[in-house]
Each structure stands twice: as structure tokens, then as C-alpha cells.
Amino acid sequence: MNITAPRGTKDILPEDTAKWQYLENITRKIFSSYNFKEIRTPLFEATELFQRGIGEATDIVEKEMYTFEDKGGRSITLRPEGTASVVRSFLENKIYGQAQPTKYFYIGSMFRYERPQAGRYREFHQLGVEVLGSDNPAIDAEIIALGLQLLEELGLDNLELHLNSVGCPKCRAEYREKLINYFKPYLEELCSDCQDRYDRNPLRILDCKVDRGKEFMNNAPKIYEELCEECEDDFDQVKEFLDLLDIDYILDANLVRGLDYYTKTAFEVIYKGLGAQDTIFGGGRYDGLAEEVGGRDIPGIGFAMGMERILLTLEEQGIELPIDNSIDLFITTIGEKANKEAFKYLHKLRKAGLKVEMDYLGRSVKSQMKAADRNNANYSIILGEDELEKGVATIRNMTSGEQIEIKLENLVEEMEKRID
């Protein structure tokens, strides 16, 4: 047999699952303190949702989607991101009829057909938030603060928040003209992708990884200097709210998303130490998206955070998560009769909520003791004929070596006392 996991995917084995669970648990804890509620949407959707919700002229829709026809002849796509699905669900379930704003978060797999490399996979995981039904700039600052708090509580530092405003369709149309004029004399010097973008989506030239370093890129007009009054006022407020929370940011005019339904605030949080794939999370406002997907004018904002990138950053920064993979008690037995008795205790202890293990392979006492170590047992106990007859046994603290004799009938209580 020589079947391997598909390129760009990987198994998460138990020693790593513990880290994922830790990350998920702390996410749920922090997000709920910001009053975000978890939403779970399908892993696949109608292809059209992503075509409209992400936009035809994007890398995702142009080249990265896992799209197939199902047996019913529908075009289906494995979700490449979360926002479109959340907005679809919000509209479909008429959540807009309830009190607003709506604050949702999600955690799960996303699928993109990309060239696998460090920090870039075909199945990867994002956690993200979406807030629908409010255009208050305080929300923009709130979700940035939320994302940063999560990373800080994990122990990460040296993160950079990059901030921009991409305006609204009104001021962006004028800016677009300026940009086209600006790039005209440099057309020959742009990469081939950007020459293509020049006509279709000139804003995207600004975040081109190939052209990024070129001299003329630095002097391109900056969109945050070309905003209309309303967008400028909103941007000032976002910055003010960030200041209130002592959150530093770097103004970054190259942070753009060229589509009409992306509006105002755009941001990314970067850890430079990650190399080429250095964005941990990114997001922004999409006040025109609900209109595009479902014909309703509902403002929205969100971010998506790459979970693999969080774990890579933890590794890069040498941070060990405080993961407890110990068990409370390992029961070592001698002889058939003790083995059966231990099996009953095992069950009782587990019902009391303790983490307990014993040997199932009929191994020697010495091997069983080794198994206790391998399982990171905090306590161990040996049960043999003697112990059963006298009704007593010795609990051993595996760290301190301290031993204490107890009545066997009190084993559950005695163990409960030792575990908090």
C-alpha cells in the first residue's frame, strides 16, 4: 500500500492535536469575552457564492478553488474562506431581523489549490470573526484588538499591525484614475501579472509581491490620502479607537483589495520572522458584500487568521504552550485476580472524572512501571494478591517519590483529594 495524504494536506497527530485544542480553547474563551458567538457553516457551498462573494478577479477564484460537479449536476466548491459563507447564512436565516450587530466567529478547515510551501497548504485552518449590521469604526478597532489579544495571550510578540483604508466605491473610482495615470509610464516595467491587473484591477498592483521593491512603487499615490470626507472621518475614528487601546499601527498604503464591496478599513498583522508567508491575520470592512451576495445593504467587517501560521510563529518564537498531557493514575497489577479488581477500580475512577490507565498486555511489573512513566502518570499504585487481601495499597507520587498507604476502599476519594 502506498497511498499518502494528498499534496498540501497533513495529518494532525495527537501530540500536535493538543496544541490545536489549546489554541481552539483559548480562542473560544477570549472570543466569548468579546461576546462573539460561534457559527458553523458547510464545508462546501454553491460555487457562485464564492465567485460573487470573493470576486472573479482574485487569485482565489481565478486559480485556487476546489470546484467540482456533484452527482446532481450542481457546481460545488470546497470553501476557500469563511466570510462569504457567513454572510450567506446571515441572509438566508434572516438574522438581520434580530437585534444588531451580529458578532460571529468560526474555526475550521479551508481549501485552496496553491503551491504548497512553508505556511501555505491546500487544506489549512482559519479562525475568524465577522461583525454584521454595524458600520461603527469602534467595531473595526474592537476586532483588531481581539485578534491581537489572542496572539498576545499565546505569548507572541514582535507583531506588526498594518493599517489602511481603501475608501468607498466613490472615492476609490477617482483614486483608480490617479493610479492608472501614475503607472502608465511604468507599464513596461511591471511584471506580466500586473500588466494584466493594470486594466482589470489596478489597485492590486500595489500589493504585488514581484513589483513590491521597485522604486516607482514607493511614490505611487496613497489611497489613504485620497479618501472622501466620510471615509476619512471613519479612518480617523478607527485610529483614535486604536490609540485609546494603546495599539500601535503602521500606515500601509499597499494593503489593498481591489473589489468594490471591500470598503474603508483594511488591516494585516504580520510577523516578519515567518519569511515569505508572514501574515498571521488579515481583514477589513466589506460594506458592499451583503448587497452583492443577497441584495441587502448590510455593513460588515471581519478578519481571518491562519492557524498553521500561529503555530509556526509560536515555534519561531520558541514558545511552548502549557499543555498537560499527564494522566492522574496508572494502576500496575500483579496476577489475574488483581488485574480484574483493578479493572473495576479503573472504571470507578474514570466515572469520578479521573484520568486513569492500566496495562492490557499482561506485562511484567517493571514494564508496567515504564508504561506509567510513558503515560506521564502523576501517581501510580500497585495491586497484587497481598494488597487485595489486606485491603490496603500504596499510592506513589511519581514526581516526589512520596508514598502513602491507603485503604483500597477509599481509593477514589484519596485520588480525588490529590487532583484538583
Ligand code: ATP
Ligand atoms: P496570501 O497573500 O498569503 O496568499 P491571502 O490574502 O490569500 O494571503 P487571506 O485570504 O486573507 O490570505 O487569509 C487569511 C489568513 O489565512 C492569511 O493571512 C494566512 O494566515 C492564512 N492563509 C491563507 N492561505 C493559506 C494557505 N494556503 N495555507 C495556510 N494558511 C493560509
Ligand code: MG
Ligand atoms: Mg492567497
